[in-house]
Amino acid sequence: MNAISTSMDAVRPSPVLEVSDLRVSYGSTLRSVHVVNDVSFVVGRGEALGIVGESGCGKSQTMLAVLGLLPASGRISAGKVKFEGQDLAALSARQFRSLRGKGMALISQDALSALNPSMTIGTQMAEPMIHYDGMSRKAARDRCIELLDLVGIPGAAARLGAYPHELSGGMRQRVLIATAISGNPKVLIADEPTTALDVTIQAQILRLIDQLRRELGMALVIITHDLGVVAGVADQVAVMYAGRVVESGSTDAIFSEPRHPYTRALLEAIPKLDEPADKRLTPIAGLPPDPRRPPSGCAFHPRCRLVQPACREQLPALEAKDAGNGHLIRCSVDPWARSNMAPVRGIATSGGVS
Amino acid sequence: ATVTIGSEAALPPLDPQRTTGSVGLRIAGAIFDTLIREDLSKGGSGVPDIAPALAESWSVSDDGLTYTFKLRKGVTFHDGTAFDAQAVQTNFDRLLNKESAVFDERASSTMAFLTRWIASSKAVDAETFTLTLKEAFSGLPRLLSDRSMSIISPAAMEKYKGDELGFHPVGTGPFKLATLEQGQALTLARNDGYWRGTPKVETLVFKAVTDPTALAIAMQTGVIDVIPSASAEQVTQLSAEPDLKVQYTDAANFYFIRLNMKAEYTKDARFRQALNYAVNRDFIAALFGGQAVPRGGPVPTGNEITALAAGTVKEYNYDPEKAKALLAEIGLKAPVTLKVLAPNNGPGFGLSPQLMTLIQQDLAAVGVDLQPQLLEFTTMISTERPGYADDVHGSYNGWVTGAGSAYVFERLFASSQQPPKGVNRGWYQNADVDAKLATARSERDEAKRAALYVDAAAKVAEDAPYLFLYQDRLPRVIRSNVKGIEAAASVYIDFSQVSVD
Amino acid sequence: MLSFIARRALQTIPVIFGVTLATFLLSQIIPGDPTDILLGPGASEEARAQLRQALGLDRSALGQYLLYLQNLVHGDFGQSLTFSKPVSEVLASRMMNTALLAFAAIVLASVLGVAAGTFAALKPGSLRDRALTVVVLFLNSMPSFWLGLLLILAFGLQLRLLPVSGMTSGDGGFVNLLAHMLLPTLTLAAWSLAAIARMTRSSLLDVIGSDYVRTARSRGIGEWRIVFFHALPNAMPAVITVIGMQMGFLLSGAVMTETVFSWPGIGLAMYQAISTRDIPLIQGGILLLAVAFVLINFTIDILYAYFNPKIKLA
Amino acid sequence: MTNLDTRSSIRVDDLHVQFPIRSGFLRRPTGAIRAVDGVSFEIPAGSTVGLVGESGSGKSTTGRALLGLAPASSGSVNIFGQDLAALKTERGALPRIGQLVFQDPYASLNPRMTVGATLREALVYHRIVSKADCGAFVQELLDSVGLRPELAARYPLELSGGQRQRVAIARALAVQPEFIVLDEVVSALDVSIQGQILNLLMDLQKKRKLTYLFITHDLSVVRHVSNQVVVLYGGKVMEIAGRDRLFAAPHHPYTHALLSAVPVPNPQIERNRARIEVRAEPPNPIAPPSGCRFHKSCQFATEECRSVEPKLREVEKGHLAACHHMQSATVRRALGAGIAGVTA
Amino acid sequence: MSEAATTAGGEGTKRSFDFGRLFRNGTLVTGVGILAVMMFVAIFADIIAPHDPFRANPIARYLPPLSPGYFLGTDELGRDILSRLMYGARLALLVAVVPTVIALVIGGAVGLFAGYAGGVWDSIVMRIFDVMFAFPGILLALGISAALGPGLSSMIIAMIVVTIPAFGRIVRGVVLGVKEELYVEAATALGYGHLRIALRHVLPNVLAPVLVYGTLQTGRNVILAASLSFLGLGPQPPTPDWGQMLGGGRMALATAAHVATIPGLAIALLAIGFNLLGDAARDLLDPRMKRDRD
């Protein structure tokens, strides 16, 4: 459908959200734990960025940091977040507040717990409109109905008086999307918006988000652990591991030509509908690291089949290598580099990698 | 002007003939009159004299059996009913005549100490009333001055039966009931036509403050003007206040452990004497912060015979060696365990647990193990009422009512007063004492009578049926500007004389 | 909602029934002969026997219980021995005083407790949060009668600012009543205040950490609105439960407080009743307070349901 | 697909499971949740049957009913020739034939028992080995699920999700069952761990000749592990087919919708897929719709679908579907188009 | 198992207990510290008490604190307050812990049974608990103590009766939750008997929250016991008992405030000790169990 927009030589649109060298830490400054490290990405106007990674790799923390919603015990200890060129750290609490909802909006993972259980959905949706945008109750109500219609909730007017628990999971997720887009945000951040849903409903919701993004011209950051979801929705993909981005680039590039051993391993570890059914999976051995005790060097080295002595000592930088066109990887081995076609020792013996 | 009296306990219903505690009887004195009153206008030690009240005068027949009272004229009850002989007769009907419509079982039993002497009563004419006794009894006028023999309006008596009367007290006294807040507070208004002259204060308020500290604070802060019965701590706390004065009434009373003549050990007089020698009464006085004086014998200060008895009636002193010697003489094998009942609280018994501890310590020093059993006051009374069981060695108790009269010795020590008839619950019996008391009872020569009582008391002291302990000095705290409360030897106050500067 | 109320109301019936049985049994094990106290020491045996019969003391235990129930139904709680009045009258005249004290205390405890808890929860880990935690811990661990004595010591004895006993003094009046109420109310409220503050703090922290509060923030809702319109209403059910339980404790805590401050309520009457073995009054007082407790719980459950949309609709 | 030799398969026949709904003063049952509403299928010994369907479709309940853990109100279950009802009466018999592994590895292990104790308990309780030999057997079990022996001394809290799931599997294996219900065993695990567990399960099946009922909502996983697939919707079977058949040529519109919704990690395919949308909410299990359970969501629904409940019919050997219209040319054509390009 | 070897490598939580963390937990350290001191004093009262706690000397009564030889002064009988406090610690710990433990065992057993058995049994037990619970604690204790006559044993009985329904309800509530846990279903699937499931799988998982509650309840029972003996329903004089010491000192509040305030402080301190321990235990054992329905 939008194959052209992400083609290699397309010029990327002007950036709305720029994150550079972001670090999120918990605990006292002496014994702090960095759950997000050196994370940088740029989302252009109308663009869709997918952030993928396993549980605990820091996806949500990154986005909470961007939105200024880290819990009291956490903090941004380094790096910068810019929204439309404006450094968010320079904003007053009040300015930041008014940026939320209008500049950036969030759709969170669990739709039941993301809606206030003791307020009707109408009240929740209309709240910022009435209290911050000075809309009349009537106008706000009309706008809510319009929004619910937009996300495909039948009988919207009648649903305004419902409490969240009276709606099914799919409907709640739609309500959440409606509330998120109610301020016409420039950036919509969706943190695992479909994990709790059935596949059929997931497909609908993803389509809905995609469609709204196009219609409203929003930029989208979608966080997920499901590679399939990203493949369908995102233009750009960032793969995170242990708090760091290990590979990023256009969706096509990442899926057709994954360069980081982790990205590759991830793709091979899951059964896929488009592959022979009997193919034996090649799981990634071991477990993701505990952020309190990060491994030395490259965080992935204990699980990497292509590990080299250097990997244990030195943390590689996220760099273009020779991939070009914004495709960045964080690997000192870079086994699939074009200039490095001779197989590295270990690939041949490991077997499963194609 | 208003005078507020602080009460250390909840205010009971105001039916004087049913009430036993001093809290209620104290208030009764403000509302009611008796036929004969105690003259509280003079301070100083000694039992107050008796004076005419509703009875202007009285005479005794030669056989000592018939008392004739000439009643005061022109007195009316607060409800307008005229006071006359018929009214007095109705009051006695309430206590004596089971056929009468006003007869009250409870009042009758409460007043038994008086009515047991009376064979019959009669209203001769409007101003003349006679009481015929079962046997000669010279102490009758003093008994009639007891607050519980207050004369109640016959109209009220007919109107309010049972408990109700206590909530509608109607008497001839200096004050009449204005408002009543159950248990907590009571307001009395002056009776303008009072026969002893209009009282000097308009209102009298009685307020129950059951916490002693709070009562003292109320006194400090001016909420209350009089604490009629103060504790040692209250006296200490309040004596520093410039506008308050402390008054010691030294009315007759005694506190003791009554011993069981039927129980092991205590049936032996030597053992009882040993106990009396073993206790350090100075410690007890110290415990009461000087508000109590040691009393090692049966005759309290303020009794009719106190002066006479001095030096004649033995007072035990602290002599543990002697106690040990006596115990050795009996040849008791230690440890000897004594089981004694004691109230755990109640007016007059606030320090009971502490007192028991002290005595325990003293007795332990001579090899006697005292095991006090603390009970609610009422529980204790109902336990001991039929007389001590054989496994109980005695109980801590006190005696205030009528302790000024020599007749109190008969009430406490005569064998005729053993349960169920009386309060000789320790089963004390001494024929000699009984004989002396019986003679004294009808003896009309005051000097002879007194001498007989002194003899009896001396015998009693020798027999030591009690472990004599102490006498409460009954201190009062009064605001300086409140006048007319004299240090007469009585727990009561003559409210008709109270005034405020 | 109606059916919920009805169901809940039906549930209280067996409980109240059980409560009457329990109070009855309590009186059965209390030693002491009521005739002693009623008639005084000098009464005759036949008078005693008569009274026993009149009181139904000669019947079997079951017979006595049935008589007791029958009397209860007619509003007859028996005759108080110390007050020489029907127990119902004694309790009725004092119920308002206790209710007044308990009500003032629960209002004070709720308002201050919720305010303090909220104040602490807004900045968890801050100095004020810690200070408050310590205060709450102290209030939570202090015997109320001791606190009462300390207050008497401070305000009555040292500062001589406030009256320390009874309900009124002098001519009374509202201000006078308030002055008398202050210390007992504070004493009675202290423990509940601590419990309410604790619960408010912890459930508010729970709610503030919840997903929907974060979502509300992500939509640009201000802190003030978050706390008062999003967090507090959702923290309320837990707080209300605690407040409800506290009401029951306040009624019983009144025994200690009323004793210390000579407050003429049911608690003081019960204390006096206990020291004089006034069985009917003890029985009546316990029954009344227990039933009040049951009814309060009933009300709280309804309130709880009201705040919880999931039950409201059921 | 009927197998005449019942001893070599597990057969479920017209299984119904209902949970009573109680209400009113007396908590009387006033209705029932029809969680499983007439389900029949067969699991040949040594094979894996995948049970798929959306949340609430009755997958777990079916699995639990197979092991006697959910009350079957009617229908029969026959496990390798023995009737479930009969097995239940004999103490310990059922657990030793069929075991269960749950989705949530964090909740399915007793947090107060060490791994060793958990395994020992099962072994000793069922007298698999004597107490004395227990230790060695525990080691063997741990080894068979790929865990180091020293883990026996740990508490579940000290294990990762994948390790816990291995312990749960070991616990099921302890009683040496022939049949295991695997209820969403990998759904809660990280993608990188999923593969480890799936491979382990497949290896164990081969080694121990196990029969699996594999419950999942993830079609890619089902395709990877099972020989046959049963598709549930609203407590009813929509379609049963061999794995390859089902993915290549689904006959039921619901199966098709399901397939078309699975995201594929391939941008080219994803962008060009036609999706069949499921419009309505899942059927209410208390008052299921008349006719076909799926008719409200089905784009091909006709009047017949709304009133007449379709029977499960054999489309070809070993392939059954419950749809009035599956033979209709339009439907087949419409469905066929969506699948092209997804399955290789 | 190609992945087996690597799976087990270098991850997972360390077995070793983090004592450092415990030590840094101020709540725990303070709570344990207070209780340890109290226990020490209680155990060694004979040795460390400067005076005979019973020795009365009214001549030297109401000595203020810091008087020579009497660090905390003397009471209304001239007894050494410090020594009485030390001996009183024994009783205070006893009446706080013993009734709580007994009530925990009885209430816990009944609650476990009711929660696990469910159905009619549950309803019956819960109605009985409801009735017991309908009597506000102090009041019921007061009634029972009054009924059985004052004294240590009747006070303990009263406290047990009052505490049983609290534990019963808590245990039942937790059991209801635990009963729904998957590991209980797993145990059922493994064919274990009811008794084994109740005792081996449900009970241990109920214990932690119940012990936390128990510790907090012990703190409450410290106060309940003090209240009862303040009212004269506890151990009888001259037993050195804090509540009673406080009651005895009450009458001299104005003239010798220390006699009442010092034992009150001791009571509060002991309750604080248990409360802190309970709070710390709750945070350590189960951070999710923040709610305390008091």
Ligand SMILES: Nc1ncnc2c1ncn2[C@@H]1O[C@H](COP(=O)(O)OP(=O)(O)OP(=O)(O)O)[C@@H](O)[C@H]1O
């Ligand atoms: N409040 C906190 N205090 C300390 N560490 C935290 C806190 N919140 C999150 N973390 C840690 O930060 C890391 C990243 O968490 P994050 O929620 O961003 O993961 P995620 O990638 O979103 O995972 P998931 O897919 O499970 O949502 C985790 O290791 C987590 O343990």
Ligand SMILES: Nc1ncnc2c1ncn2[C@@H]1O[C@H](COP(=O)(O)OP(=O)(O)OP(=O)(O)O)[C@@H](O)[C@H]1O
């Ligand atoms: N114990 C129970 N009591 C009452 N209803 C139940 C019970 N267990 C399941 N149900 C209901 O039965 C229906 C089927 O539930 P089941 O758990 O079998 O679904 P599922 O397909 O496993 O769903 P999921 O994918 O969410 O696990 C649901 O409507 C559910 O609410």
Ligand SMILES: [Mg+2]
């Ligand atoms: Mg996340």
Ligand SMILES: [Mg+2]
């Ligand atoms: Mg399920």
